[in-house]
Amino acid sequence: MKPLLLENTHRKLYIYFLLLLAFGVSLGKFIMSIAIISLTLNWLFEGGFKQKLKKNKELKYAPTILSGAFIIQVLWLFQTQVFSDGIDDLRIKLPLLFLPIIIGTTPSLSNLELKKVTYSFILGLLISSIIVFCADLGFITPKKTTGTFRDISLFMSHIRYSSLVSFGMVVLLFLVHKTKYKIHSIFLFLWFMFILYILQSITGIICLLLAVCLYVSIKTYKEGFMKNTLSILILIIPIISLTIYSTTIFIDHKKIKDKNELLNLSTLTPLGEKYIHDKSSLETENGYLLWINVAPKEAEKTWNERSKKTFSGKDEKNQALKYTLYRYLTSKGLKKDREGVLALSNADIKKIEEGITTSVNYNLFEKRLRSVLFELNNYKNLKTSNNHSVTQRITFLQIAKQLIKENFFFGKGTGGTKQAYKKYYTSEKKGLSSKNQLRAHNQFITDFINLGLFGFIFWLITLIYPIIKTKNTINLLYAPFLTIIIISFLADDMLERQAGVTIFAGINTFLLFGIKNKDYSSES
Structure with a gap:
């Protein structure tokens, strides 16, 4: 088939649409879709399929095999009970079919073309990060999916976005060594680190730490220790600092400030209500035991006098308000009775209504880490995971x-996970509210459910x-x-969204x- 346009024109269009894809990968479905459709049409109209087949053969048919990840999903439609779910799953996964074939059979990029694509990717990531920051400040309305910090990630889930930011930071680390714009690269690296911080994504932080460690290790392996001494020191110091800081938080979280009070607990409140004391529970908030000195009737009556949000209702994060109140009172070292609620300021009342569970102003990292520790401790003691993103994954x-x-x-078939979980929840809720009755949040598990053992093995091979x-x-990259990607697959259904x-x-x-x-050996 002869090309519709001049060969050079098709090449220019290929680079242009590749730039658009690199730019748009962090900016949502619309730009991504336009780029992929345009790349596909250009590839078809370009012709030259003999040369494309030759390159595919030179790569030992690796592009075709990689596209096989999509073909397997097509074959496994025979197992799908709800055919529309299978078709929808295939629609979402179409880039798995097209991109390996298009990029894999097109002549590779020159260093100049690579430079353009790299900068386009960083530019798109920068623009999306500025939008995320504006959403965090309230200048742009965030999503209303969860009512939490996750909603500031406007273009995709915060896990996928934080993974993308982590890779962008690795690219910038590479550019520090390869480009004349070293200061710009360092500045952007620090900016994206700040974005990861406000996203509060544990997955993103783990991705960044392991990816950067691997990058420096490979660089040291290839170039020698002496050439990378500074890089190693720059890497080791923050990792050690973060480890020490996290350990300190963990120790402080486990510390019980009022342990001696267990020996001398009051039986009645000053107004005569009998306190509830669960001495077996070691759950704490700011070091104070949570489930002692609880007078629910007094707390409810007094709270309802002070707030328009009822004690038995929900806070603004859709959490049971009474538990938010109990945790907040505990964090201040107050009893969960009338006197405790009356001791709260109007500002405290507003924070509780907003769903804030502690009076201590932790930084975002410590706040997120303590939240995870609380979730794990709560799950260990009560076996409940509802509204807790980390421990819900255990339930999933x-x-x-x-x-x-x-x-x-042979699995449930392509897209079968959706119906399988839905059917399961009709008979067994697992303590999860309807909005939290979600799927595996693990791509490997999702594909095992869909494809079964045989299909999963073939999928991994592709x-x-x-x-x-x-x-x-x-x-290096x-x-x-x-x-x-492996960490993201373990933490999220990465391939279930476009x-x-x-x-x-x-x-x-x-x-x-x-x-x-x-080896990316030339300067860019």
């Missing part, structure tokens, strides 16, 4: 274990084969990216097949 995985057993070898054949395991599919298919394919110089 417990359900997944049952679903996998039902169709172990992802691993191209990495082995292109020898990217110790690549690919190895950190792969680390980020943003996640495009991040994986686009960047993965680009790093595997789209770059001529895999």
Whole structure:
């Protein structure tokens, strides 16, 4: 087939649409979709399929094998009970089919073209991060999905976005060594670190730490220790500092300030209500035991006198308000009775109504870490996970274990996870409210449920084969990216939304097949 336009024109269009994809991968579905559709049409009209087949063969058919991740989903439609769910799943995953073939059979990028794509990616990430920051400040209305900090990530889930930011920071670390714009790269690195901080994404922080560690390790392995002494020191100091800081928070969280009070607990409130004391519970808030000195009748009556939000209702984060009140009172060392509620200021009342559970003004990192520790402790003691994002994942995985057993070898079919979880929740709620009755939040588990053992093995092969054949395991950028993807797959259903599919298919394919110089040795 002859090209519709001049060969050079198709090449220019390919680069232009690749720039658009790199720019738009952090800015939502519209730009991503336009870029992928345009790349596909340009590839088809360009023709030259003999040369494309030749390049595919030179790459040991790795692009075709990678596209096989989509073909497997097509084949497994025969297992799907709700066909519309399967079709919808295929629609979302279309980039897995197109991008490996398009990028894998098109001549690789020159250093100048690579430079343009890299800067386009960073520019898009910068613009999206500024929008996220404006949403955090309240200049832009955030999403209203969860009522939490997660809603400031406007273009995709905060986990997917934080993973993308983490990879962007690795790219900037690379640019510090390769570009003349070193100061700009350092400044942007620090800016994105701040964005990760306000996103409060534990997954993003883990992605960043492991990816940067791997990047420096590979660089040291290739160039020697002496050339990278400064990089190693710059890496080690913050990691040690963060470890010490986190350990201090953990120790403080476990510390009980009023342990001696257990020996001399009051039986009655000053007004005569009998206190409830659960001495077996070691749950704390700011070091004070949560489930002692509880007088629910007094607390309810007094709270309802002071607030328009009822004691038995919900706070603005959709949490049971009475528990928010109990935690807040405990954090101040107050009893959960009339005197305790009366001791609260009007500002305290407003914070409780907003869903703030502690009177202590922690920084965002400490606040998030303490929240996770509280979730884990609460789950350990009460076996409840509702409204707790970390421990809910434990519940989701417990359900997944049952679903996998039902169709172990061939799975539920493409998109079958959605109906499988929905059916499970009709008979067993697992203590989760309807809005929290979600799916696995783990891409590996999701695909095991969908594809079963046999399909899952084939699916893994399609992802691993191209990495082995292109020898990217110790690549400066690919190895950190792969680390980020694996962590993201473990923490989220990464490939169940278009943003996640495009991040994986686009960047993965680009790093595997789209770059001529895999060592990125030239200056950019």
